[in-house]
Structure formats: C-alpha cells, structure tokens
Amino acid sequence: MAKYEKIADDLRIRIRAGEWLPGGKLPSETPDLTGHYKTSLPTIRQALGVLAAEGVVDKVHGRGNFVRKPRKLVVRTNQRHQWEKDRARLSDTTRRETGATEHDTGLTVSDLVFSADFQKVEANEDLAHVFGVAPGTQLLERIYRTRYQEEDAPFNLSHSYLVYDVVKANPELLDPSTEPWPGGTQNQLFTIGIELDRIDEHLTARPPTAEEAEELGLRAGVSVIVLRKVSIDTGGRVVEVSDVTLPGDRTELVFTTPLNRW
Amino acid sequence: MAKYEKIADDLRIRIRAGEWLPGGKLPSETPDLTGHYKTSLPTIRQALGVLAAEGVVDKVHGRGNFVRKPRKLVVRTNQRHQWEKDRARLSDTTRRETGATEHDTGLTVSDLVFSADFQKVEANEDLAHVFGVAPGTQLLERIYRTRYQEEDAPFNLSHSYLVYDVVKANPELLDPSTEPWPGGTQNQLFTIGIELDRIDEHLTARPPTAEEAEELGLRAGVSVIVLRKVSIDTGGRVVEVSDVTLPGDRTELVFTTPLNRW
DNA sequence: GAGTGGTCTAGACCACTGT
DNA sequence: CAGTGGTCTAGACCACTCC
Missing domain, CATH: 3.40.1410.10 (Chorismate lyase-like)
Structure with missing residues (x-):
C-alpha cells in the first residue's frame, strides 16, 4: 500500500474516532503533517486529496483543512x-x-x-x-x-x-x-x-x-x-x-x- | 486560471468534440502530453486527475488513459x-x-x-x-x-x-x-x-x-x-x-x- | 524489454485568510 | 505580516501491461 494511502487511512480513522470534531481544523500540511508522518508535502496533499474526494475533509485555501460537517437535507x-x-x-x-x-x-x-x-x-x-x-x-x-x-x-x-x-x-x-x-x-x-x-x-x-x-x-x-x-x-x-x-x-x-x- | 485547469478544460473539450471516441486511448502522459502542453508530468497528471474525478477519463495503470464509455444501466x-x-x-x-x-x-x-x-x-x-x-x-x-x-x-x-x-x-x-x-x-x-x-x-x-x-x-x-x-x-x-x-x-x-x- | 502510468522527493514561489 | 494552502518544476525509481 502506498504511503499516501496509509496516511489517508490513518487520518480517516482518527477523524472517525473523533480526534477532530465536525467543523474542526486538522493540523497544518506544513509543518505539522509533514513532520508527523515524516514525508514530503505532495504526499501529504495527495492523502488529503483522497479524503476531500470522499467528502470527509474540506480544504479551504489560506485557512486549513477541516472535518466536513453533515449538511442539512x-x-x-x-x-x-x-x-x-x-x-x-x-x-x-x-x-x-x-x-x-x-x-x-x-x-x-x-x-x-x-x-x-x-x-x-x-x-x-x-x-x-x-x-x-x-x-x-x-x-x-x-x-x-x-x-x-x-x-x-x-x-x-x-x-x-x-x-x-x-x-x-x-x-x-x-x-x-x-x-x-x-x-x-x-x-x-x-x-x-x-x-x-x-x-x-x-x-x-x-x-x-x-x-x-x-x-x-x-x-x-x-x-x-x-x-x-x-x-x-x-x-x-x-x-x-x-x-x-x-x-x-x-x-x-x-x-x-x-x-x-x- | 491554473495551468492544470486549462489543460483539463482543453482535453474535456477535445473529448466532447469526439477527437477520441469512447473507449479510445488518449496520448501518453510522457512524452506526448507533457510535450504538447509544454509542462511537467505532475501538472499533466493533475489535469487528468480532474477528468478522472468527473468520470470522463479512466486511468489504467500500465496501459494508458481512456475516454470512459457509458455503462449499461x-x-x-x-x-x-x-x-x-x-x-x-x-x-x-x-x-x-x-x-x-x-x-x-x-x-x-x-x-x-x-x-x-x-x-x-x-x-x-x-x-x-x-x-x-x-x-x-x-x-x-x-x-x-x-x-x-x-x-x-x-x-x-x-x-x-x-x-x-x-x-x-x-x-x-x-x-x-x-x-x-x-x-x-x-x-x-x-x-x-x-x-x-x-x-x-x-x-x-x-x-x-x-x-x-x-x-x-x-x-x-x-x-x-x-x-x-x-x-x-x-x-x-x-x-x-x-x-x-x-x-x-x-x-x-x-x-x-x-x-x-x- | 519497451511503453506507460504511479509514487515520491525537495524545494521555489504564488494566493488567500485573518490579525 | 504571519500562517496556511495551491501550483509547479525536474527528475528518480517502481509497478503494471503487453509483445
């Protein structure tokens, strides 16, 4: 399994476990996540891209990555x-x-x-x-x-x-x-x-x-x-x-x- | 507009125009597309990633990128x-x-x-x-x-x-x-x-x-x-x-x- | 083995957000 | 202005497909 997939899986599990609440902010791509997972920025971004495509994470330019809140139907x-x-x-x-x-x-x-x-x-x-x-x-x-x-x-x-x-x-x-x-x-x-x-x-x-x-x-x-x-x-x-x-x-x-x- | 978006738009238009038929193979990422759009491989791959997420293109490892065929419902x-x-x-x-x-x-x-x-x-x-x-x-x-x-x-x-x-x-x-x-x-x-x-x-x-x-x-x-x-x-x-x-x-x-x- | 896509690095520079 | 994400480069090396 690729490194970015492992990171995506790990983050998904931590999000589901409630480590960050809906609407909450994930650690910054640089330097927090690159440091924590000891990898380069593009790899972290690829992992976050997977979660964004699943609708688990919202990426917001200039502010950070956030756990997506369920929408009102x-x-x-x-x-x-x-x-x-x-x-x-x-x-x-x-x-x-x-x-x-x-x-x-x-x-x-x-x-x-x-x-x-x-x-x-x-x-x-x-x-x-x-x-x-x-x-x-x-x-x-x-x-x-x-x-x-x-x-x-x-x-x-x-x-x-x-x-x-x-x-x-x-x-x-x-x-x-x-x-x-x-x-x-x-x-x-x-x-x-x-x-x-x-x-x-x-x-x-x-x-x-x-x-x-x-x-x-x-x-x-x-x-x-x-x-x-x-x-x-x-x-x-x-x-x-x-x-x-x-x-x-x-x-x-x-x-x-x-x-x-x- | 970012370079990868321009490339994605251009490819989308060419696909809709029928330049490649459903099931047909797009030019190779390297060297064809990087050469044609005069850019680096990651940028080409980002553009193709957009089209794959839209369901327009199928990426197949080792074979190429293909125009997706409609599925039988x-x-x-x-x-x-x-x-x-x-x-x-x-x-x-x-x-x-x-x-x-x-x-x-x-x-x-x-x-x-x-x-x-x-x-x-x-x-x-x-x-x-x-x-x-x-x-x-x-x-x-x-x-x-x-x-x-x-x-x-x-x-x-x-x-x-x-x-x-x-x-x-x-x-x-x-x-x-x-x-x-x-x-x-x-x-x-x-x-x-x-x-x-x-x-x-x-x-x-x-x-x-x-x-x-x-x-x-x-x-x-x-x-x-x-x-x-x-x-x-x-x-x-x-x-x-x-x-x-x-x-x-x-x-x-x-x-x-x-x-x-x- | 040739062709092609997939992963990853290290780093530069730009763009957006909020203080 | 500081913090953070977005884009892009140039290139190395791996993995899959097909002849």
Missing part, C-alpha cells in the same frame, strides 16, 4: 405530486399561499429565491423520443433555479420542457414574468385543459460536471442526483419533461409506494 | 413492490421462476450470483428510531450481494433488518441457506402473517467511502446511491428496513406516482 417527496394536483383547481388566492418546494422544505416563500428563463428550442433526439414527437419539434424550455435567501448557491437547477404548440393556447404560459406561478405546473396545465394521470421519475447519480460544480457551488466530494420527471396526462400523452439536478449532500428524496390490499 | 422500478406482493401468495413452483431483481433487469436467475450472510445484532439509535423499538432490541441483519455471473464486482449491496422476535416465528427465515428465497421478502413475511401496506424509499447520493469503492469495485469518478427502504405493514408497523448501496454509473431508479382522477 432538503427533503423532496413524491406525495408533492398528488398535493399539487389537489390544489390545481383551487382559487388563485389559496394557491398563492404556498408552492410545492415550500411544502417539502417547510420554508416560506420569502426564504426562497427563484429565477426563471424561458426560450423556444427544437427537440433533440432524446426529448423527441420521450415526448413521442419528431426531432426538431418546437419546445418551450424553462430553466428554473431555486436557492435559499442566505446561501449563494442554488439547491435546485431544473430544465422543464413542454410542446410549444400545446402550451401556446394560453399565452401567459409563455411569459417568464408570470413565474413563480401560483399552483405550479399542474395548475398551468389545467388552464389549457390538461389533467395528469401519473408521473414517472427516473433517477441516477454521478459526480458533477465542471459546469454543474460551478453553477451549484459544489465542493469536491459531492455528487449530483439527476432526476428526469415525466408527466403523463389522462390520455397517456407525455405533456412535460423536467430534468432536475440536485446536490447530493443537501437533498433527500422520498418515494412512497402504496400497495393494494389482499 | 440496471433499471429498478418501484412497481417491483406491487409485483412482488401479487406473487407472495402464489405457489412455491410459480414463485421459483423469477425474483424481483430478474424482473427489473430482464436477466434470468442463472445470470446472477447471489450471496447472503445473516447475523443477530442489537438495534442502534438510528434503526431503533425507525422501527419504533428500544435501542438494543435484537434484530436479524441480513447482508446480500448480487452480481453478474461475468463481472467480479457486485452491483447491489444490501443490509436488511427485521425484528428478531417477530421473524423467529418461522425458523426457516433465520437460516441463510434458504436464500435466495423464492418470492422474496414479501413472501417471507407472509409466512409469519404479515401483509405490507406501503413502502417508503429514502434516497441520497454521495461519493463512495473507501470500503464501498473496494467492495463494489468502483473506479474514481463514480457516485453511490444510498437507498433506505422501509416496509410498513397493514397495522402501520415498520417490519423491515433495508439499506441498499447502488453504484451510480450502473443504476437507474424509476418511481411511478399514480394520481387520483378529478
């Missing part, structure tokens, strides 16, 4: 979909009170900052296949970012797609200044006569790309959860596809599957 | 739960035909290798809280590993917990040699008079720990999906808790949420 349930459907036909004033994200997080509208960008795009192979339309079909792409008032990085980056010719029936849906729309997408669809029958969510996880790390403000040692939400109406037609990128260290997804009784 | 749906429940009361011979994993993957029993280890453990704070029992209560811990016949690394590592005093009603359930049990856990529970009402699944994603990377055979640049499945019976009691670790590059989870009609 934002929980997102699949019951939000039925909840949103139940509200889709309620009055405007009732719908204004809360949205689905606030429902999940327990936060109020004022804690959250929200931005929306809309544009017309042509369906690529992938989206065309999911919607069951021809590639090149006009889609409305809506990009949403949600973040806490106090934090600078968003915790949710979402690309939503709708078939342009379907949504243009209500011109308000083409205007980003109407966002955040009270009642969410299901109410928007209701205004053009669409009722959802079910929602399929496809999930994978992977390390962030360079762009995602930048945009979501992710440190080393954090994964992203990639969620594709496909909304299907009562006629069996795919009416919305939404690709959501969530930071793995701040997000817990909960899915409840009810079972038929014997 | 194993799909796991939440419809498997109802499917398994429907089969729980069928005859032994029918149940023997296939299990839930084969149902999801489309593979047959002979393609998969399966191992099970059982032991009695005491509930820690966490598990005691989920089961709603006192910490220290006796639990049956069952550890399962599933892998392809041809691959050496499992694609699924699962720790399942049951309350010992509940399952001991059927001594066969305490014996690992009865695994894989035809009909799965829901049939096992049926033999002791338990019917499930719903299943809650909690999901997060993070980089693998050193142990998980070892056990699941994960390369750099792969995340794990951590799934806690909680099974609740018709009396509202938690009867099974299962912690499943899945490799992010080989797993897609699909959850379908049906909605009530207006």
Whole structure:
C-alpha cells in the first residue's frame, strides 16, 4: 500500500474516532503533517486529496483543512405530486399561499429565491423520443433555479420542457414574468385543459460536471442526483419533461409506494 | 486560471468534440502530453486527475488513459413492490421462476450470483428510531450481494433488518441457506402473517467511502446511491428496513406516482 | 524489454485568510 | 505580516501491461 494511502487511512480513522470534531481544523500540511508522518508535502496533499474526494475533509485555501460537517437535507417527496394536483383547481388566492418546494422544505416563500428563463428550442433526439414527437419539434424550455435567501448557491437547477404548440393556447404560459406561478405546473396545465394521470421519475447519480460544480457551488466530494420527471396526462400523452439536478449532500428524496390490499 | 485547469478544460473539450471516441486511448502522459502542453508530468497528471474525478477519463495503470464509455444501466422500478406482493401468495413452483431483481433487469436467475450472510445484532439509535423499538432490541441483519455471473464486482449491496422476535416465528427465515428465497421478502413475511401496506424509499447520493469503492469495485469518478427502504405493514408497523448501496454509473431508479382522477 | 502510468522527493514561489 | 494552502518544476525509481 502506498504511503499516501496509509496516511489517508490513518487520518480517516482518527477523524472517525473523533480526534477532530465536525467543523474542526486538522493540523497544518506544513509543518505539522509533514513532520508527523515524516514525508514530503505532495504526499501529504495527495492523502488529503483522497479524503476531500470522499467528502470527509474540506480544504479551504489560506485557512486549513477541516472535518466536513453533515449538511442539512432538503427533503423532496413524491406525495408533492398528488398535493399539487389537489390544489390545481383551487382559487388563485389559496394557491398563492404556498408552492410545492415550500411544502417539502417547510420554508416560506420569502426564504426562497427563484429565477426563471424561458426560450423556444427544437427537440433533440432524446426529448423527441420521450415526448413521442419528431426531432426538431418546437419546445418551450424553462430553466428554473431555486436557492435559499442566505446561501449563494442554488439547491435546485431544473430544465422543464413542454410542446410549444400545446402550451401556446394560453399565452401567459409563455411569459417568464408570470413565474413563480401560483399552483405550479399542474395548475398551468389545467388552464389549457390538461389533467395528469401519473408521473414517472427516473433517477441516477454521478459526480458533477465542471459546469454543474460551478453553477451549484459544489465542493469536491459531492455528487449530483439527476432526476428526469415525466408527466403523463389522462390520455397517456407525455405533456412535460423536467430534468432536475440536485446536490447530493443537501437533498433527500422520498418515494412512497402504496400497495393494494389482499 | 491554473495551468492544470486549462489543460483539463482543453482535453474535456477535445473529448466532447469526439477527437477520441469512447473507449479510445488518449496520448501518453510522457512524452506526448507533457510535450504538447509544454509542462511537467505532475501538472499533466493533475489535469487528468480532474477528468478522472468527473468520470470522463479512466486511468489504467500500465496501459494508458481512456475516454470512459457509458455503462449499461440496471433499471429498478418501484412497481417491483406491487409485483412482488401479487406473487407472495402464489405457489412455491410459480414463485421459483423469477425474483424481483430478474424482473427489473430482464436477466434470468442463472445470470446472477447471489450471496447472503445473516447475523443477530442489537438495534442502534438510528434503526431503533425507525422501527419504533428500544435501542438494543435484537434484530436479524441480513447482508446480500448480487452480481453478474461475468463481472467480479457486485452491483447491489444490501443490509436488511427485521425484528428478531417477530421473524423467529418461522425458523426457516433465520437460516441463510434458504436464500435466495423464492418470492422474496414479501413472501417471507407472509409466512409469519404479515401483509405490507406501503413502502417508503429514502434516497441520497454521495461519493463512495473507501470500503464501498473496494467492495463494489468502483473506479474514481463514480457516485453511490444510498437507498433506505422501509416496509410498513397493514397495522402501520415498520417490519423491515433495508439499506441498499447502488453504484451510480450502473443504476437507474424509476418511481411511478399514480394520481387520483378529478 | 519497451511503453506507460504511479509514487515520491525537495524545494521555489504564488494566493488567500485573518490579525 | 504571519500562517496556511495551491501550483509547479525536474527528475528518480517502481509497478503494471503487453509483445
């Protein structure tokens, strides 16, 4: 086993044993760790790099290396979909009170900052296949970012797609200044006569790309959860596809599957 | 911007542009890349390290650096739960035909290798809280590993917990040699008079720990999906808790949420 | 044995943080 | 300004793969 691996293992064990508390500062790379392990700086840095990639240690330039604290999780349930459907036909004033994200997080509208960008795009192979339309079909792409008032990085980056010719029936849906729309997408669809029958969510996880790390403000040692939400109406037609990128260290997804009784 | 970041960006762009195909070999670190970018070996290696952490490049000792190929996904749906429940009361011979994993993957029993280890453990704070029992209560811990016949690394590592005093009603359930049990856990529970009402699944994603990377055979640049499945019976009691670790590059989870009609 | 990546050294110099 | 981490060099030597 390489020297840097031995050092990484030793530090990991000492961290798990509580020698330094979460948020606590490790000894300095030079001269403390190089002295303690009797090795050169690059070897110490390689060991710390392993721990940073695992999400055990946070490296902070100019300050030191710290034991990472667990993040507070934002929980997102699949019951939000039925909840949103139940509200889709309620009055405007009732719908204004809360949205689905606030429902999940327990936060109020004022804690959250929200931005929306809309544009017309042509369906690529992938989206065309999911919607069951021809590639090149006009889609409305809506990009949403949600973040806490106090934090600078968003915790949710979402690309939503709708078939342009379907949504243009209500011109308000083409205007980003109407966002955040009270009642969410299901109410928007209701205004053009669409009722959802079910929602399929496809999930994978992977390390962030360079762009995602930048945009979501992710440190080393954090994964992203990639969620594709496909909304299907009562006629069996795919009416919305939404690709959501969530930071793995701040997000817990909960899915409840009810079972038929014997 | 640092030199190694510029090199990483340049290589990423060239890879995305298709200069080297998936599975293709990049130029050698020495002398090709050091010569091309006119820099020292450690700098080149740092740039390649970034791409390896993103899962873009596979480093293979003694052979070279390769553009990573996308992995074939194993799909796991939440419809498997109802499917398994429907089969729980069928005859032994029918149940023997296939299990839930084969149902999801489309593979047959002979393609998969399966191992099970059982032991009695005491509930820690966490598990005691989920089961709603006192910490220290006796639990049956069952550890399962599933892998392809041809691959050496499992694609699924699962720790399942049951309350010992509940399952001991059927001594066969305490014996690992009865695994894989035809009909799965829901049939096992049926033999002791338990019917499930719903299943809650909690999901997060993070980089693998050193142990998980070892056990699941994960390369750099792969995340794990951590799934806690909680099974609740018709009396509202938690009867099974299962912690499943899945490799992010080989797993897609699909959850379908049906909605009530207006 | 040739080719290629992995580890490690010793040290210079830059950049960021907080006093 | 002192303390600390980040980048980079030039080169030695080891370990793995494949012919």
